[in-house]
Amino acid sequence: MNKKTLKREINDKVSIVNEALDRYLPGIDETPGQLHEAMRYSVFAGGKRLRPILFLAAAEAVHGRADELLPTACALELLHTYSLVHDDLPAMDNDDFRRGKLTNHKVYGEAIAVLTGDALLTLAFDLIASNVLQGNISPRIGVEVIREIAAAGGSKGMIGGQVVDIQSENKLVDKEVLNYIHEHKTGALFRASVRCGALMGGCSPQQLDCLTQYAENLGLAFQITDDILDVEGDSVKLGKTVGSDARKKKSTFPALYSMERSKKLARESVSKAVGALAQFAEEADILRYIAGYLLERES
Amino acid sequence: MNKKTLKREINDKVSIVNEALDRYLPGIDETPGQLHEAMRYSVFAGGKRLRPILFLAAAEAVHGRADELLPTACALELLHTYSLVHDDLPAMDNDDFRRGKLTNHKVYGEAIAVLTGDALLTLAFDLIASNVLQGNISPRIGVEVIREIAAAGGSKGMIGGQVVDIQSENKLVDKEVLNYIHEHKTGALFRASVRCGALMGGCSPQQLDCLTQYAENLGLAFQITDDILDVEGDSVKLGKTVGSDARKKKSTFPALYSMERSKKLARESVSKAVGALAQFAEEADILRYIAGYLLERES
Numbered sequence: 151m152n153k154k155t156l157k158r159e160i161n162d163k164v165s166i167v168n169e170a171l172d173r174y175l176p177g178i179d180e181t182p183g184q185l186h187e188a189m190r191y192s193v194f195a196g197g198k199r200l201r202p203i204l205f206l207a208a209a210e211a212v213h214g215r216a217d218e219l220l221p222t223a224c225a226l227e228l229l230h231t232y233s234l235v236h237d238d239l240p241a242m243d244n245d246d247f248r249r250g251k252l253t254n255h256k257v258y259g260e261a262i263a264v265l266t267g268d269a270l271l272t273l274a275f276d277l278i279a280s281n282v283l284q285g286n287i288s289p290r291i292g293v294e295v296i297r298e299i300a301a302a303g304g305s306k307g308m309i310g311g312q313v314v315d316i317q318s319e320n321k322l323v324d325k326e327v328l329n330y331i332h333e334h335k336t337g338a339l340f341r342a343s344v345r346c347g348a349l350m351g352g353c354s355p356q357q358l359d360c361l362t363q364y365a366e367n368l369g370l371a372f373q374i375t376d377d378i379l380d381v382e383g384d385s386v387k388l389g390k391t392v393g394s395d396a397r398k399k400k401s402t403f404p405a406l407y408s409m410e411r412s413k414k415l416a417r418e419s420v421s422k423a424v425g426a427l428a429q430f431a432e433e434a435d436i437l438r439y440i441a442g443y444l445l446e447r448e449s
Numbered sequence: 450m451n452k453k454t455l456k457r458e459i460n461d462k463v464s465i466v467n468e469a470l471d472r473y474l475p476g477i478d479e480t481p482g483q484l485h486e487a488m489r490y491s492v493f494a495g496g497k498r499l500r501p502i503l504f505l506a507a508a509e510a511v512h513g514r515a516d517e518l519l520p521t522a523c524a525l526e527l528l529h530t531y532s533l534v535h536d537d538l539p540a541m542d543n544d545d546f547r548r549g550k551l552t553n554h555k556v557y558g559e560a561i562a563v564l565t566g567d568a569l570l571t572l573a574f575d576l577i578a579s580n581v582l583q584g585n586i587s588p589r590i591g592v593e594v595i596r597e598i599a600a601a602g603g604s605k606g607m608i609g610g611q612v613v614d615i616q617s618e619n620k621l622v623d624k625e626v627l628n629y630i631h632e633h634k635t636g637a638l639f640r641a642s643v644r645c646g647a648l649m650g651g652c653s654p655q656q657l658d659c660l661t662q663y664a665e666n667l668g669l670a671f672q673i674t675d676d677i678l679d680v681e682g683d684s685v686k687l688g689k690t691v692g693s694d695a696r697k698k699k700s701t702f703p704a705l706y707s708m709e710r711s712k713k714l715a716r717e718s719v720s721k722a723v724g725a726l727a728q729f730a731e732e733a734d735i736l737r738y739i740a741g742y743l744l745e746r747e748s
Contacts, residue, residue: 176604181629182612185604236567241559260540261615264563268535269604271567275574276599282592289588293581296595300575305475305484305568313481316560330480 151432156439160203163216163436167202168194170220171227174277188258188266189273192235193228196249198449200440201226201339204368205347207436208361211427214351221281222295222350225274226343229303232270233339235263237312243398275300287350295346302342311335315400323401331401336376337369344368344437360426364437367423371444374416377402379447381409387449420445450731455738459502462515462735466501467493469519470526473576487557487565488572492530495548497748499739500525500638503667504646506735507660510726513650520580521594521649524573525642528602531569532638534562536611542697574599586649594645601641610634614699622700630700635675636668643667643736659725663736666722670743673715676701678746680708686747719744 151159171193176186202223206216216223238245238253239260246256255263275296282292301307311334318327344365348358379388380395381404395402403412423441427434450458470492475485501522505515515522537544537552538559545555554562574595581591600606610633617626643664647657678687679694680703694701702711722740726733 180605182604182609182616184616185609185612189604232567236563239560239563241563261538262612264535264538264540265608265612268531268566268570269608271570272599272603272608275595276603279592279596279599283596289592293578293588293591293595296574296592297578297582300571300578304571304575305481305488306479309564309568309571310481310484313484313561313564317481317483 151435156435159436163203163206164199167199167223171224174221174224185262185265185269188254188262189270191257192254192266193231195251199227201230201343205343208344208347209351211430211434211437212348212351212353212357218286219350221277225277228270228274230339232267233308236267239263291349295349298346299342302338307334307338318401320399325406328401328406332373336373340369341365360429363426364423367419368441371416371419371423374403374412375444375447377404378412384448416445450734455734458735462502462505463498466498466522470523473520473523484561484564484568487553487561488568490556491534491553491565494550498526500529500642504642507643507646508650510729510733510736511647511650511652511656517585518649520576524576527569527573529638531566532607535566538562590648594648597645598641601637606633606637617700619698624705627700627705631672635672639668640664659728662725663722666718667740670715670718670722673702673711674743674746676703677711683747715744
């Protein structure tokens with residue numbers, strides 16, 4: 151497929167995910183209205199929907215039916231959003247803005263922000279279970295997916311990464327710690343998104359291996375390009391001020407490896423990610439496109 | 450069964466649950482050690498293990514095998530503990546002590562306390578899924594249980610109750626709002642504990658109806674006696690100062706109904722709970738005992 155077609159396909163998927171999120175999130179007319187408003191505020195405050203797209207694209211790469219998996223796709227976005235709402239809290243990163251908008255606690259206060267995160271996290275598991283109960287997914291696969299996503303989001307996954315990230319502030323950490331933070335804080339959920347899409351799409355064990363390799367390299371490339379953008383990016387396009395990592399004395403790839411080597415490392419990771427898809431034909435073109443896009447992204 | 454035997458059976462169950470919690474919680478030697486220490490701190494800071502016991506007793510009431518359901522029993526305790534850790538935060542109830550011990554954020558700081566709650570909540574779903582993958586529970590029932598627990602813990606369940614509770618502070622609310630808070634903040638998880646125990650134990654739809662009625666009346670009785678203890682209880686046995694509801698101007702049953710009527714209401718609820726178990730023989734004796742115990746409890 152050519153680039154233009156792929157871009158349109160991805161945009162279509164983003165629209166479908168956004169419409170589904172609107173359907174699945176409780177309405178502000180349902181008690182407690184303020185909490186539901188706050189949940190919607192953060193979910194619809196922007197975001198590229200990268201995790202749901204990866205999930206759906208992985209399902210399609212193994213000829214699964216993406217249209218039957220929307221609740222689980224949305225669950226991954228809710229998990230990501232919950233982590234941002236809690237990370238922004240005064241006790242954590244203390245950020246006033248996210249994607250150019252006030253953070254949840256700046257609008258609704260800290261108590262509601264904590265509960266917004268809790269509710270998004272809980273709703274994520276509700277949605278996956280509801281998806282399975284619709285009847286198109288084998289319950290056994292459904293339970294495996296819930297197990298995988300809980301592990302990826304838990305104390306030895308995403309939350310673990312955030313803890314070590316906080317503990318490493320104002321310290322120059324070594325490569326091992328930097329890798330731990332990235333593999334856990336962002337890598338684990340990327341990996342789970344791709345793997346669970348493949349599992350729910352009906353993959354073979356061998357396909358799962360290849361897609362796992364793709365996801366791990368993609369996650370690494372994402373984190374490196376994220377660090378690069380924080381130095382070289384355009385604050386308007388990013389929706390946040392650049393240079394915030396340096397100000398917070400966060401360990402980053404450019405700080406640890408030099409900018410030039412970081413860019414090389416990003417290209418190599420993308421190349422490995424794409425290489426892992428060798429056995430797939432055009433059904434994996436969206437996954438290839440996303441990997442390439444990381445090297446060009448501006449936000 | 451006589452009271453002494455029942456009391457011993459419950460104590461045995463508490464020990465089994467505590468040992469299982471110790472096995473399922475990550476060790477403090479696993480990265481990030483501080484987070485795992487904080488999770489263990491709050492889980493082992495006391496607690497009657499009422500929700501796991503109700504879950505296991507409901508499973509046994511329908512002749513299910515409690516020993517095969519320990520991970521899910523523990524998941525319910527983790528959900529309860531996560532809600533306490535977050536409720537105690539400065540932005541919420543701002544409590545320094547819980548069950549006579551410093552609250553999580555007083556020991557580990559606010560950032561870790563938020564993440565401790567997140568990690569306990571996530572681990573709860575991990576444990577239920579892992580329990581199902583052990584092979585003794587039908588995956589379909591497992592997914593139904595996950596759906597039920599996520600709904601009970603979510604924005605229209607436990608979290609919703611906490612939101613309305615916060616919004617009602619320093620206000621004299623009416624009976625409708627008081628009922629909403631209690632049914633959601635504590636009632637929903639009690640109800641889910643009993644129902645999920647019954648479901649995983651292999652109940653009939655008719656048994657599920659009776660046990661649901663039991664659970665709803667039990668939850669109400671628990672909340673009323675909780676409010677009564679806050680006025681008349683012994684602060685040493687409670688592990689917290691009495692009169693805190695009045696100081697925080699929280700709406701309570703004694704404040705809204707008078708102490709005498711509150712006690713009558715508690716007795717009536719217990720009586721209805723026990724009445725809902727009429728079709729069960731001695732296999733439901735633990736459930737009966739727990740209902741009666743609420744009227745005598747001192748903490």
